[in-house]
Amino acid sequence: MKTGRILIIDDNEDLLKAARIFLKRHFGQIDLEKDPTLIPDLLKNESYDVILLDMNFTQDVNSGQEGFHWLDKILEIDPSAVVVLITAFGSVDMAVRAIKAGATDFVMKPWENEKLLATMLSAIQLRSSKAEVQQLKDQQELMREELDHKFKDIIGQSSAMIRVFDTIERVAETDANVLVLGENGTGKELIARAIHRNSKRADKPFVTVDLGAITETLFESELFGHVRGAFTDAKTDRAGRFEVANGGTLFLDEIGNLSPALQAKLLTALQNKRISRVGSNKVLDVDIRLICATNMPLYEMVQKGEFRQDLLYRINTIELTLPSLKERNEDIRILAEHYLEQFAKKYNKDIYKFSEATVKRLEKYHWPGNVRELQHAVERAVIMSRDNILQPEDFFFNASNQPKDQSEINLEQYNLEDVERILIRKVLAKHNGNITHAAQELGLTRSSLYRRLEKYGL
Numbered sequence: 001m002k003t004g005r006i007l008i009i010d011d012n013e014d015l016l017k018a019a020r021i022f023l024k025r026h027f028g029q030i031d032l033e034k035d036p037t038l039i040p041d042l043l044k045n046e047s048y049d050v051i052l053l054d055m056n057f058t059q060d061v062n063s064g065q066e067g068f069h070w071l072d073k074i075l076e077i078d079p080s081a082v083v084v085l086i087t088a089f090g091s092v093d094m095a096v097r098a099i100k101a102g103a104t105d106f107v108m109k110p111w112e113n114e115k116l117l118a119t120m121l122s123a124i125q126l127r128s129s130k131a132e133v134q135q136l137k138d139q140q141e142l143m144r145e146e147l148d149h150k151f152k153d154i155i156g157q158s159s160a161m162i163r164v165f166d167t168i169e170r171v172a173e174t175d176a177n178v179l180v181l182g183e184n185g186t187g188k189e190l191i192a193r194a195i196h197r198n199s200k201r202a203d204k205p206f207v208t209v210d211l212g213a214i215t216e217t218l219f220e221s222e223l224f225g226h227v228r229g230a231f232t233d234a235k236t237d238r239a240g241r242f243e244v245a246n247g248g249t250l251f252l253d254e255i256g257n258l259s260p261a262l263q264a265k266l267l268t269a270l271q272n273k274r275i276s277r278v279g280s281n282k283v284l285d286v287d288i289r290l291i292c293a294t295n296m297p298l299y300e301m302v303q304k305g306e307f308r309q310d311l312l313y314r315i316n317t318i319e320l321t322l323p324s325l326k327e328r329n330e331d332i333r334i335l336a337e338h339y340l341e342q343f344a345k346k347y348n349k350d351i352y353k354f355s356e357a358t359v360k361r362l363e364k365y366h367w368p369g370n371v372r373e374l375q376h377a378v379e380r381a382v383i384m385s386r387d388n389i390l391q392p393e394d395f396f397f398n399a400s401n402q403p404k405d406q407s408e409i410n411l412e413q414y415n416l417e418d419v420e421r422i423l424i425r426k427v428l429a430k431h432n433g434n435i436t437h438a439a440q441e442l443g444l445t446r447s448s449l450y451r452r453l454e455k456y457g458l
């Protein structure tokens with residue numbers, strides 16, 4: 001199949017027709033236009049691969065000025081347009097000017113068909129590479145926006161979170177070391193990334209090390225790197241995380257888990273701002289902004305001699321304690337709604353809200369796993385639910401962690417259907433899923449119990 005859409009603009013009708021007859025044999029669509037003032041309209045309705053544009057439209061003016069005017073206009077409308085200029089009065093000078101002005105190529109009247117064809121083919125190829133480049137740029141832009149969005153995406157309107165935002169804003173620009181404290185899943189890493197993104201190091205790397213997951217033997221090589229042959233598995237030279245983070249931010253997660261020996265090694269590197277790869281004597285200067293995080297009680301650990309006080313003072317220039325989710329109860333609804341939107345999209349489900357009883361239930365639960373637990377709970381509920389409104393029973397709470405006074409169901413929060421659903425689920429569980437026994441206890445026939453199971457998606 002012939003492809004390629006070409007627009008020819010010339011005031012010489014004979015030329016237009018001749019060009020069309022020839023080019024039609026090679027390309028998909030050839031549009032002709034005598035009147036250049038119609039160019040903006042034509043480009044509004046169609047995307048041409050190549051525009052063949054005459055330089056002179058007024059018979060007795062041969063300066064090419066009009067051609068240049070329309071060339072500008074076309075490129076203004078579509079900056080990636082591919083324009084080939086035609087003229088009978090061409091000179092090398094004019095060709096150079098045309099290319100400088102943004103034209104792709106230049107052909108002279110009368111043309112040889114084969115030459116014209118070669119010019120048009122390479123112009124079309126250029127157009128498709130330009131389109132590819134543009135597509136890549138668009139993708140990159142989209143990814144950047146997504147990243148920006150992701151890191152800015154710290155949800156919270158509670159006064160506790162507003163204090164956190166305020167601290168981030170004040171410390172981000174400085175190079176001060178920051179210690180982020182908080183329970184599991186409170187968003188320590190998210191905050192660390194936000195600090196990095198808002199700092200002057202934002203275009204340099206943000207490097208994470210999970211100190212809780214690094215073994216004693218690998219610690220030095222992971223953090224400081226190694227040279228080939230430094231130990232049995234060191235097959236090649238390798239930079240450590242300190243080096244990779246140079247100029248950027250190093251995020252040391254779970255710093256409370258470091259053994260005393262490793263605390264000493266880390267402290268030395270931080271004090272000297274220098275490291276050596278394992279197996280090498282060469283000393284490397286490193287410029288990093290340090291952010292550490294832990295859910296352990298570092299101050300108590302210092303008292304008990306489990307964490308070095310000098311290391312604590314090195315890392316805690318600014319200290320930021322993140323509130324647990326329970327301490328910012330008023331954020332639960334917006335966080336849950338945020339995750340509902342995200343997971344409904346991900347799993348392609350038409351679930352758009354929580355029933356009010358559900359929100360109350362979510363707000364009542366104490367969330368030992370904080371935001372991460374809420375995130376997983378909503379994801380699970382979205383996957384399992386057959387309704388388009390999430391109900392309390394779509395959530396399974398960790399009863400063993402639940403404070404006593406919350407394990408009782410408060411019936412006033414629920415409507416009749418909710419109560420029926422909860423009751424059916426309970427009785428079914430009691431009878432290990434035996435429909436006959438459950439139906440007997442509920443005072444229903446087997447078939448009406450089946451109907452209800454269907455209705456509630458149980």
Ligand SMILES: Nc1ncnc2c1ncn2[C@@H]1O[C@H](COP(=O)(O)OP(=O)(O)OP(=O)(O)O)[C@@H](O)[C@H]1O
Pocket residue numbers: 153154155156182183184185186187188189190191253293295371372375
């Ligand atoms: N305020 C918030 N807004 C939106 N998402 C959040 C918020 N806080 C935490 N999250 C999300 O919760 C999850 C856990 O966050 P993160 O890993 O930063 O917690 P953490 O405190 O570092 O956890 P851990 O101590 O277990 O390493 C992530 O998916 C994160 O995006």
